[in-house]
Amino acid sequence: MLNLTVPLEDELGDVLEKAMRQAGLGEEEVAQRSGVATARILDAVDYRSDLSSAELRQLAGVLGLNEVGLCALGCGQYPRPEMTSLPFCVHPLRMPHGIGCANAYLVTECGASRGLLFDTGPDIGTLTAVWPRAVKEVDAVFVTHVEPEHSGGLCEVVARFGLPQAYCPAGVSAPCGEPMAEGQRLRFGHFEVKAFHTPGHSPAHNCYLVSNPSVPSGGALLVSGDLIFAGSMGGGYHSQRQLATHLRRVLAGVPPQTVIAPGHGPMTTAGNELRYNPFLA
Numbered sequence: 274m275l276n277l278t279v280p281l282e283d284e285l286g287d288v289l290e291k292a293m294r295q296a297g298l299g300e301e302e303v304a305q306r307s308g309v310a311t312a313r314i315l316d317a318v319d320y321r322s323d324l325s326s327a328e329l330r331q332l333a334g335v336l337g338l339n340e341v342g343l344c345a346l347g348c349g350q351y352p353r354p355e356m357t358s359l360p361f362c363v364h365p366l367r368m369p370h371g372i373g374c375a376n377a378y379l380v381t382e383c384g385a386s387r388g389l390l391f392d393t394g395p396d397i398g399t400l401t402a403v404w405p406r407a408v409k410e411v412d413a414v415f416v417t418h419v420e421p422e423h424s425g426g427l428c429e430v431v432a433r434f435g436l437p438q439a440y441c442p443a444g445v446s447a448p449c450g451e452p453m454a455e456g457q458r459l460r461f462g463h464f465e466v467k468a469f470h471t472p473g474h475s476p477a478h479n480c481y482l483v484s485n486p487s488v489p490s491g492g493a494l495l496v497s498g499d500l501i502f503a504g505s506m507g508g509g510y511h512s513q514r515q516l517a518t519h520l521r522r523v524l525a526g527v528p529p530q531t532v533i534a535p536g537h538g539p540m541t542t543a544g545n546e547l548r549y550n551p552f553l554a
């Protein structure tokens with residue numbers, strides 16, 4: 274499966290802006306070091322890029338970015354991987370929020386009427402509008418991070434499915450959340466869910482690795498929240514350094530065929546991002 278219809282969350286301008294913030298450099302300093310005119314960098318940050326491949330390579334060098342990925346992004350050709358088949362079904366639930374879109378995910382055995390829910394989107398009404406009719410029950414709810422677009426209506430969703438609480442990152446104060454710590458594993462039927470604690474975008478943030486251990490050769494799904502997007506990474510609003518550290522740690526800790534299900538934008542694979550993501554040079 275190739276998901277070509279869902280646009281990337283970040284354009285070249287967003288990536289350059291995040292990279293300059295990460296490097297602690299302003300446009301003028303980047304211009305000086307790269308030889309690319311300040312006005313051209315500002316235009317690119319403002320989504321009016323006509324930077325050449327040579328200029329993009331110079332910027333990638335100064336900002337420590339993956340130049341192949343940055344150039345691909347710059348010419349609208351960021352690679353979309355062929356997804357390896359998973360031993361279960363993933364339903365991406367894309368929900369409008371403000372000017373963007375936030376993703377939650379429902380994971381089920383294919384054809385089953387029950388599953389696991391990762392994030393809840395902006396509110397229960399929006400979630401209900403995109404909910405697959407065939408899925409009637411939820412065995413557990415997991416939250417990547419507590420923000421209005423990802424965990425809206427959490428307690429209502431938890432109550433709707435008759436659950437005592439949702440699993441949340443440690444350190445978060447969610448009224449109906451129970452912490453799930455780094456390395457903790459939980460089993461639900463054939464599914465195993467393992468938590469990675471990945472603060473940086475927010476002080477409390479988890480990614481969840483979902484697998485079916487009874488199919489050892491089957492791939493796994495990494496629900497990544499705002500740690501990584503196809504072609505970019507989340508904003509380091511809590512700590513850019515922590516975010517970058519966990520990004521590398523998690524991507525190095527999962528097999529390359531792992532499917533990544535991010536909080537925004539299309540799904541991708543660990544292998545594709547290790548090869549092309551601008552922030553994984």
Ligand SMILES: [Fe+2]
Nearest residue numbers: 422423499536
């Ligand atoms: Fe988000």
